[in-house]
Amino acid sequence: MENPRTRLPEEALSHLDALYNLARWLARDSVEAEDLVQETYLRAVRAAHQFQPGTNLRAWLFRILRNTFFTQYKRKRREPEVVDPEILDGMPDTSGAVSVDDRMAGPPDGTAGLDLVAALNRLPEEYRSVVLLSDLEDFSMGEIAAIMDCPVGTVKSRLFRARGILKQLLRDYPH
Amino acid sequence: MDCSEACKHLSDLNRGRLEADTAEVVRAHVAQCPTCAAALQTEARVRVLIQAQVPRHSTPSALRARVQALLAESTSPEESVARGAAARSRRTAGLSGWRDLFRGHPWTLGSLACAAAVLLVVSAGWLWLAKDPVSRLADRAVAEHLEYIKDTMTRPAAEPSAVMGEVKSQVDFAFEPVFPGDAQVQLVSGKVEKLGGKRTAMFIYRDASGHYTTLFLMPEAGIVIPDEGRLPIETFKPYHRMTKGRQLLLWKQRNLACLLVSDLDQAGMASMFLKVRKAA
Numbered sequence: 001m002e003n004p005r006t007r008l009p010e011e012a013l014s015h016l017d018a019l020y021n022l023a024r025w026l027a028r029d030s031v032e033a034e035d036l037v038q039e040t041y042l043r044a045v046r047a048a049h050q051f052q053p054g055t056n057l058r059a060w061l062f063r064i065l066r067n068t069f070f071t072q073y074k075r076k077r078r079e080p081e082v083v084d085p086e087i088l089d090g091m092p093d094t095s096g097a098v099s100v101d102d103r104m105a106g107p108p109d110g111t112a113g114l115d116l117v118a119a120l121n122r123l124p125e126e127y128r129s130v131v132l133l134s135d136l137e138d139f140s141m142g143e144i145a146a147i148m149d150c151p152v153g154t155v156k157s158r159l160f161r162a163r164g165i166l167k168q169l170l171r172d173y174p175h
Numbered sequence: 176m177d178c179s180e181a182c183k184h185l186s187d188l189n190r191g192r193l194e195a196d197t198a199e200v201v202r203a204h205v206a207q208c209p210t211c212a213a214a215l216q217t218e219a220r221v222r223v224l225i226q227a228q229v230p231r232h233s234t235p236s237a238l239r240a241r242v243q244a245l246l247a248e249s250t251s252p253e254e255s256v257a258r259g260a261a262a263r264s265r266r267t268a269g270l271s272g273w274r275d276l277f278r279g280h281p282w283t284l285g286s287l288a289c290a291a292a293v294l295l296v297v298s299a300g301w302l303w304l305a306k307d308p309v310s311r312l313a314d315r316a317v318a319e320h321l322e323y324i325k326d327t328m329t330r331p332a333a334e335p336s337a338v339m340g341e342v343k344s345q346v347d348f349a350f351e352p353v354f355p356g357d358a359q360v361q362l363v364s365g366k367v368e369k370l371g372g373k374r375t376a377m378f379i380y381r382d383a384s385g386h387y388t389t390l391f392l393m394p395e396a397g398i399v400i401p402d403e404g405r406l407p408i409e410t411f412k413p414y415h416r417m418t419k420g421r422q423l424l425l426w427k428q429r430n431l432a433c434l435l436v437s438d439l440d441q442a443g444m445a446s447m448f449l450k451v452r453k454a455a
Contacts, residue, residue, distance in 0.1 A: 008246060012246055013242065013243060014416070014417070016234055016238075016239060016242055017231070017233075017234050017419060018419065018420055019233050020232060020234040020235075020238065021232050024232040027402055028231075030235070034233075034235060034237075034238045037234075037238060037242070038238065038242065041242050041245055041246065043247065045245060045246070058417070058425075062365075062444060067448070076238055082212070096288070098378060106412075116224060116225065116228050117229060120225075120229065131225065132229075133293055134186065134222075134223050135225040135226055135229075136225065136229060136231070136420055137227065137420045138420045138421075138422075138438070138440065140187075140192060141186070141187060141192075153183060156183035156184070156186065156187075157182075157183055159186050160182045160185065160214070160218075162184070163186075163218055163221045163222075164214075166221055167217055167221060
């Protein structure tokens with residue numbers, strides 16, 4: 001029996017910026033991202049009675065966002081050419097390559113971020129989302145596994161491989 | 176432990192999120208494996224690079240207003256369903272119903288559209304102004320923190336006494352003593368910026384894993400710290416929130432408002448807070 005008075009905690013609004021940010025990465029379009037976030041909150045409000053107070057509201061909202069995206073949006077039509085992780089796995093190791101260090105320094109006008117964004121966009125979604133959830137949103141491996149509905153080991157493996165791919169792609173970008 | 180197993184733990188090792196036993200085993204492997212040692216370094220550097228250089232998309236004010244309204248009005252799942260359906264029909268089916276209503280009177284629809292646009296702009300401005308001072312302070316502090324990381328990520332740590340002297344010469348309030356760093360965390364730099372209209376002393380620290388923490392010190396006058404959202408850390412209870420994925424702590428000490436923004440996780444942030452709080 002649903003509790004008709006269950007409401008989302010007030011904290012829910014504080015996650016709007018982070019949800020919209022991921023929505024932009026997923027949808028690749030500002031209007032679609034807005035719809036996606038609004039739909040996420042609508043679903044969360046409707047399912048508020050399922051949320052356990054004291055548990056991780058932020059991760060729960062991100063899980064709804066991602067599920068909503070995959071059930072309602074045809075992401076593939078805008079997915080650009082992505083890197084095949086299997087191919088990159090076979091490439092020689094570039095440990096110690098200078099390009100990542102160079103990017104760390106970054107030119108004074110901040111343009112290094114553009115190459116990095118392009119590199120992130122070439123990652124398969126499953127890899128890109130792991131990186132964004134881990135590095136930008138600081139979710140733990142367990143939280144990411146819950147958000148993406150996959151085993152923790154898979155998340156760890158994807159994150160490690162994504163780092164290698166990014167390093168490879170940054171090296172490949174023209175300076 | 177072999178490489179394939181160790182590589183899965185490198186991110187958690189860098190973020191201090193491994194159980195002590197596992198961390199020890201991974202560290203032992205990394206110590207004798209050059210490939211994993213290089214991968215550990217790459218892990219930290221790519222992470223810092225992403226945090227510093229990947230831009231965040233700003234939430235449109237109209238979306239914020241819609242979500243705020245949705246959350247404020249939600250009282251029951253039944254109403255939510257009804258409202259959700261209504262909202263979806265507004266956004267996906269368009270205004271066909273309204274068009275039918277006003278068919279033959281296009282000037283009326285145009286006038287309404289103009290009025291709605293004006294209302295939207297006014298309410299967006301009102302929402303910005305209505306955002307509470309602590310939220311505005313938090314947003315600004317996190318933005319400064321991210322900028323500061325970019326400025327300092329390739330700099331060696333400065334001499335703490337030189338940093339203090341430089342900052343002291345630029346503000347008209349006393350802030351010392353300040354945490355000068357220790358074996359785990361280095362004070363990299365200090366500077367003065369305006370935050371919430373006040374000249375603020377800023378100090379940025381970096382740990383061995385490449386995590387950055389920025390300490391902001393400013394006169395406390397006019398800053399009200401909310402009673403809710405306090406995080407117990409030993410005997411202290413600073414105000415805590417997450418802003419743009421960063422940990423943020425705010426407290427008052429002597430005549431100062433102290434604000435700490437960090438890329439660390441909550442446990443790491445608590446440890447950093449204790450160092451800063453006790454040093455003062």
